[in-house]
Amino acid sequence: MKKKEETQFSCEYFFNQQIGLYYYHFVVQTQENGKTLTEYYGPTKKGGEGQKFSSSEAVWDYQVTCYKEEEKAPEWYREGIFYQIFPDRFANGNPDQIINSPKKNSYIYATEEDDPLYVKDADGEILRWDFFGGNFKGILQKIPYLKELGVNGIYLNPIFEASSNHRYDTADYFAIDPVLGTQEDFETLVNTLHENDMRLILDGVFSHVGQNSRYFNVNGNYGKDKGAYNDRYSPYYSWFTFYDYPDDYASWWGIKDLPEVNKEDPGFQAFIYGNTNSVLSKWNQLGVDGWRLDVADELSDEFIKGIRKNLENFPEKVLLGEVWEDASNKISYHHRREYILGDHLQGVMNYPLRNSVIDLLNENKTPEDVAKSLMVLYENYPADIFFNNLNNIGTHDTERILSELGNHLQKLDLAFAMMFIFPGVPCIYYGDEAGLTGGKDPENRKFFPWNTINQDIYDDCQKWISFRKKNALLTKGDVCFFYGPQLFGILRYSEDNYVALLINPGNYPTTVNGNLTFIADDTAMIKEVHQRFSDRTLKENSYLLITSEQKKKSIEKYRAITKK
DSSP states (O other): OEEEEEEEOOOOOOOOSSSEEEEEEEEEEEEEEEEEEEEOOOOOOEEEEEEEESSSTTTOEEEEEEEESOOOOOOHHHHEEEEOGGGTOOOOSSSSGGOOOOOEEEOOOSSTTTTOOOEOOTTTTEEEHHHHOOOOHHHHTHHHHHHHOOOOEEOOOOOEESSSOOOOOOEEEEETTTTTTTTHHHHHHHHHHTTTTTEEEEEESSSOOTTSSSOOOOOOTTTTHHHHOOOTTTTTGGBBBBEEEEEEOOOOOTTTTSBBBTTOOOOHHHHHSSSSSSSHHHHTTOOOOOOETTTGSSSOHHHHHHHHHHTTTTTTTTEEOOOOOOOTTTEEEEEOOOTTSSOEEEEEEHHHHHHHHHHHTSSSHHHHHHHHHHHHHHHHHHHHHHHOEEEEEEOOSOOHHHHHTOOOHHHHHHHHHHHHHHHSSSEETGGGGTOOOSSSSTTTGOOOOTTTTHHHHHHHHHHHHHHHOOTTTHHHHHEEEETTTEEEEEEEEESSSSEEEEEEOOEEEEEEEEOOOSOOOOOOOHHHHHHHHHHHHOOEEEEEEEEEEHHHHHHHHHHHHHOO
16 A cells, blocks of 8 residues: 655744744645545643644643743842741740740640641631741841751742731731841841851742731721721721721622732832832841742732732842642633733742642652643743743642642652752742651641651752752753653753653662653653663652663773773
8 A cells, every 4th residue: 555645844934023922833725536534733731742632612822932032040049049048937936935926815735746726716807926936136047957958949928017927917017027036037047048158038928918917907006197997087998998988898709808909009009119218228238049939820010010020129039929730721700811921920829730740649640641731831931930930849839749649758759859850949838858747737837846857858859959050951951851651851951961760659669671762852862762762660659760871981991991
């Protein structure tokens, strides 16, 4: 039978129109025996190489993300190893662990080993906020610990005056919460971090404030500043939306303790990001290195753009956002967001990576599905944004990664491996390297176990930090995902060098029988990596790591032996 000749077509198309997203697939029409055959070509829902489909309903679209320009982040950030600290739960630097300025109508734990617990009323409202008393002096004292671990950047959960321990209910944007210390303590912390070549990113909570804040002031704590709740003539009144004054008002997700701010209000905009006398200007001038925007979905694109413009008045700052999904095509409140198209965020928290890590290691999804979903993420993001993302496998809003993995230490080691090999900036949630466990809030916010650090877990985490720092490819190298039956891999590479990680997430050994599929062109480098993995056996819940440097050293060693 005569083989049909293949016909190849190509074309170039320039998206020189409006910045945004474009979607496409191919419609292929052929003539056969006088009849027109229509087929469709594009990806499946899971991503991967395009396929032919017989109906338009079955085919999915490719996404093209058209953005304004490259989004370079400061080198200090790109090369960062970050550590997220929930300030109340990390360290108390006072003698005898005395707690600074205990708050009225709160309770304090007897020991740092106590499990966090909420006391709520019949409606689920918090009756008493609980505190361990972590503070700036404690963080300052633990800088040597962080440096030994390999950390060179800290992301702090909110630090401004508030009623709660989490401080997402801001009471005064210009004041440090007294439980943490003083502004002088904060400035000492910032300066000491910089002296140790470490950086600091703050949590910016601009969607809502606390009901007992200076701006809303339900309980009247702020005296002359009556606040919008008590005074229609308050300078803050226009910040809020009242349906039936004063008790019926817009609040974040219906939580009355968190009155929602109208981000379109010019006065509030100037207050947060004006060029002078604004919240951002004050703390930027004190030396903070960047901001993570809480619930970015609740902030309009124009509001985020205003924040970004303020930061550009200060050198070497970075702006990140809390986005839980693919930020390139996120729709919130029926509006397509512009997070990463230019002049807005420089990166986002990489929750899709965390989800993929858990799905892979708990065998909820196949390695093929995980590889393809991560490749879709890579294809959708502008390259710089993808490398600017803050990668995490745990945060204050998620279950502890060790608990998610069933307290399986080998799987936790694999989770660390994926986070530190993956493109982007890794961020450790405080205590994950020490073996902290816990479910949803407040269980995921235990005090750091300074007296019972799990040394095996610490050593695993430190191992991967050290490996990342020694391999520039893991900061700047390109990426390719690959997979095989029961196996998942990440290849980081440049023109001449590579680092390849192959993981067996399963509970049984498996052997590579030349059956790895790389989501990339079949280059000489990929053939070499494939060959080096072939016939290797991976034990259950284990990994293999190969580098081009290993091969070069082997060749050099062989040449030295043959010369003798």
